[in-house]
Amino acid sequence: MTQHQNHHGGRLERGGRLDRDQPIGFTIDGTALTGYAGDTLASALVANGRLRVGDSIYLRRPRGVLSAGVEEPNAFVRVNGEHNESMLPATTLELRDGLDVTLLDGIGVLDDRPDRNEYDKMHVHADVAVIGSGPAGLAAAKEAASGGARVVLFEQDFELGGSLLSDPTITVADQGALDYVASVRAELEAAPEVTVLTRTCVFGSYDNNFLVALEKRDDVASAEGGVSRQRLWHVTAGQVVLAVGAFERPIVFSDNDVPGVMLASAVKTYVERWAALPGRDVVLFTTNDSAYETARCLTKAGATVTVIDARPEVKAATSAQEGARRAGLTVRTASAVVGIEGSEGVTGAFVASIDDAGQLAGDAELIACDLVAVSGGWTPNVSLHSQRQGQLAWDDVLSGFVPSAGVKNQFVVGAGNGTYDTDDCLIEGARAGRGAAAAAGFPASSSADGGDAVAESAEVWRARQHRAAGTVRPLWAVPAPDGSLDTHFVDPHRDNTAADVLRATGAGMRSVEHVKRYTSISTGIDQGKIGGVNTIGLLTQLLSGNDTKAIPSGQPGQDAADAVELTASGQPARRPTPGTIGTTTFRAPFTPVAFTALAGRGRGALFDAARTSPAHSWHVEHGARFEDVGQWKRPWFYPQEGEDMDAAVARECRAAREGVAFMDATTLGKIEIRGADAPEFLNRMYTNPFLKLPVGKGRYGVMCTVSGMVFDDGVTLRLADDRFFMTTTTGGAAKVLDWLEEWSQTEWPELDVTLSSVTEQWSTVAVVGPRSREVIAKLAPDLDVSKEGFGFMEFRETTLASGIDARVCRITFSGELAYEINVPRWYGLKVWEDVAAAGEEFDITPYGTETMHVLRAEKAFPIVGQETDGTVTPHDLGMDWVVSKTKEFIGKRSFSRAAFTEPGRKQLVSVLPLDHTLRLPEGAQLVEPDALGDYTGEGLPTAPIAMVGFVTSSYHSQALGRSFALALVKDGPTRVGQTLLASFGGKFAEVEVREPVLYDKEGARRDG
């Protein structure tokens, strides 16, 4: 891209909201330049005579600064630093010392280096949220705050004032415009319940007045740690006042994207706010009165201005045209700019007369200039209103979509409501502020001005808006002398032109939503801000003569009443209006937001809770490697010096099967259940009977869903006639409690049963192995631990040697003699350490989840969620014994469906690789040996190969001295003895199907 140094104006000697004592050095594409405090990057560029920015995204056309705000489609930069940030509009980027930027060609690249800046979130509740701080917003905030309401005022700019910053010479409420801004700001900041947030853009508006805003806090980033660079505000507001202003529309004509074509209001803003003159010889092309203000300020700044007004001659002496002529300007009416001379920058404008139909009415004449200021009319910024499904209506006089029906508890005021006169903005804003304060319960104090007048009717107010707006002659596309539409840019960022819209309608598109997607107009950073209405207007021209009935009704912003305009002859109207076409849908975010800002502080360790048991510090000290189980950090295995995982797991397995080992089982879900009907309730929830479970005993139970699929399992103890203690799987704790509550509350409220989670009240240590009895005997001297005195599936309340009260159960998840010691959680570490000490003489070994998995898999104890996936019944797991044939329980009726009894169900078996060292990947597919045909595993098979099952768990067994796996296989039990092929990663391995239980089938080890 070549750097075009144009000779445009530069910095004016005085004026502007600048601190001229504070020059700021910055670098753009390696060139050092200077601006002042108060500048944006764009205003500093304009002041340095540089309108030219990067090229366009696809067509690589030279582009220039078009706007002075968030709607900028061309001037994007990358800010270089430790972490580059891309696609920032130069028009909103506050100039700061040392800023180093690179111009972008409409697209940026995410920096893959980490962003070490901090981003955080803040929640705020307001009685009244005021969005925008132009005259309407300031008036609203002032009134709303006067009665003591909590008011939050949001302004995306770094200064309050909105349009007043570009109108510093006017009088507002009997003061200078900027004095008014300063006085309201002081008043607001002095109010204890008011928060003023500048650099904060509300980008999303959701139900119940929930707003999301992004605050850019770069100015405070130099502070110590903990101060975020950007802050995401979550706002809950009782009342919302939208005072968000309007966007000026460009005009669609040939080469309307050449650097030096700029919105007329932006030209005024650069001159008035930043004392930066974008051009000295200006052609000002307008469709309305508002641009004459730009002509006035340009003249005052020493520029020459030629006005090209699309409208015909307005004879009234009070007209803007007459005023400009009196001021010595050349005003050419019923004319248009039909083309631009220059490509890297404007050197001239081709101007021609146009007729009443907007067609060329004469040859084009070249007027030399260095700037073409354009005003195609105004588009109220309705994004936040529309995000809430607020209604819009096309107003022909205002030539824009204006909010029609309101959103509950919201007010739309000022230019965003089509109110363009500053005094009217003050009145409308003050009324809304008072209305919002009253609705919020904090009526404004009566001394405040502006809001007391009786409100006009909607019609009277609309007439007032129309008078202020004057006459607008929209030009949706100005014909080029050569008839081409190829460089009539509608959405400059997306490089979409009027020709693209023509192609869309030519392809049969009628709906604006279809045209948007066919062309990609408004899909980029523009989001309809400047391209939306021009596209819709263009469609009214392109669809002229078409049947308007072909335009689908019911689109956002569509005027239903105008949808079918019949002529006297009964034919559809020849020309649709923008109102009949309607708008596309407005969605959040209004301006781009970085993902890192949305993430806030929820990264790294703060991303999610890591739940730990009370013995966690012991596990860490003893070298445990941890496994994530849900949010829990569970010890996975405890490698000793020089051990890998396999060696550690083998040693842990050996200890549990041959000596004694212990495991932290604190994470199991625990629910205490009480009520006279608790036995009946459990009897219905579990597939096996619980009515007759004696006090002092526990029972393993399985729960199914109503469709008969295994849902959870665990052991439940009967503490008393009416009290039970249920354990659930670690991952199932919350869902099981929800499941029980659902049945208790909604299906069987008549049952006396009450449930409470006690998962975190108890800490559990499992002591496992043939020598566990000796360890327990030492720990709990009062307990009769003999085989006869303490049977399997019994529990005892006892006081441990330490004096701590405990509940000791005889439960096994390994097949070995085993105990579980339950104590209140805050004794968990002490008891764990006591177990370690008591077991020391027996060489007690801590073990983790991996060893637990191996031990239980050798016994074919399923893990819900590993052997089951929501399609597996207890019968499929070979657990017919746990399903009662006599009682009713959840899921029972499903078991009589044919699908549960017909052959072909996948059922649990073990599979043994013929290669004893091969550990199959979990998930490996199992196929018949002859199913492969000529398939070798290379590429894809020519025809699908039928799968008969898959591996659910796979380990090396220390006890068996070989690898093994559990699998769900179609009709598995009938295949015992068969050989299948396991398929994984393009490889195949032969496996033998066996009955599920591979170790201690008789259960002889349970009692030690």
Add this chain to the structure above:
Amino acid sequence: MAEQMTVKPAATGTTDAAVLGYRRSPAHHLAELMAAASGEQVRLREVPFLTQITIRATAPEAVEAVGNALGVTMPSAVGEVAQGEFGEGGSGSSGSSGSSGSSVSVVWLSPDEWLAVLGDEADTGVSIAAVVESLSVALGERRGQVVDVSSNRTTLELSGSKARAVLDKTIELDLHPREFPVGRAVSTQMESVAVILWRSADDTWLLMPRASFAEHVVGWLADGMREFS
């Protein structure tokens, strides 16, 4: 109900001081981190070992009975906390030693669920077992539940002029004094973690997460406090 007693006789005496000394609070290992994060504007510490009892009751007379046992009128709406004295001088001290007492707060959690919070039994001499026994007797055979959940949660105290600003970073509720006056307590979320949030004084807030979430909650609070350290 006779069989209940065959498992374990209700022990209502005070727990041996040596045994209480074995307790380890959920945020014990975070004490230094919390102290380091604390400063003039905002401070964080754990208030360990508070006695906490879940009370479930539906019938009005059952609710009244457990309230009488605690010496309070049970709160009946979200946010409400009732205050009373349990034990000495108060009512319903049936099982306690008689020479001790504790102030009690009862937090409304749902239409049939409350959390009774008393001081650490090591300080008050009121054993958890005594409170459970007293409430169980009061509830009687009626539908409901009395469950010791003292170990289930811990209590974190955030205090200072910037305490609310720290909370506003993670708590979605309106914490303005107009909406959340001193004495109010509710169940809410701190990021993904369920907590009871309790404003105990103008600038003092109690957060009660379940024990295994203490570290995560302390992490978020300490992170939010850095700005004010």
